[in-house]
Amino acid sequence: MHNISFSGPKITTVSWSDWVKIYGYAKGDSSETLLEFDEVSICLEDAEAARKFADFAKACADEMAALGDDYDHVHFAGGETPDIIIARLPDVNI
Incomplete structure (x- = not known):
């Protein structure tokens, strides 16, 4: 296994944790x-x-840009599991 570091533009005004959150459900957890x-x-x-x-993530970014605050979320696997959902992070400063 290789560790690969992101080499894109550095975000200096905010921390990564300010603009991304990772959520999920435990496998088999019915709660x-x-x-x-x-x-x-x-x-x-x-x-x-x-x-x-990557194409899916870019399409979500394009849709998020087009819809603005009306963008909610999109399922990569159409709701099957495992699934990856790209959602808008709620503005906690409202």
């Missing part, structure tokens, strides 16, 4: 208690799967 995670691994089969996920 549907939403948990906040410090870290998550997205494990993909190959480069093509990684590109499909």
Whole structure:
């Protein structure tokens, strides 16, 4: 396994944790208690799967930009499990 660091533009005005949160449900937990995670691994089969996920994330970003505050969330797997959901982070400063 290789550790790869993000080499994109550095965000200097805010912390990463200010603009992204990671939530999920425990597998097999019928209580549907939403948990906040410090870290998550997205494990993909190959480069093509990684590109499909990147395309999905970009399409969500485009939709979020177009809809603004009306954007809610989109399911990568259409609600099947495992699923990845890209949602707008609520503005806690309102």
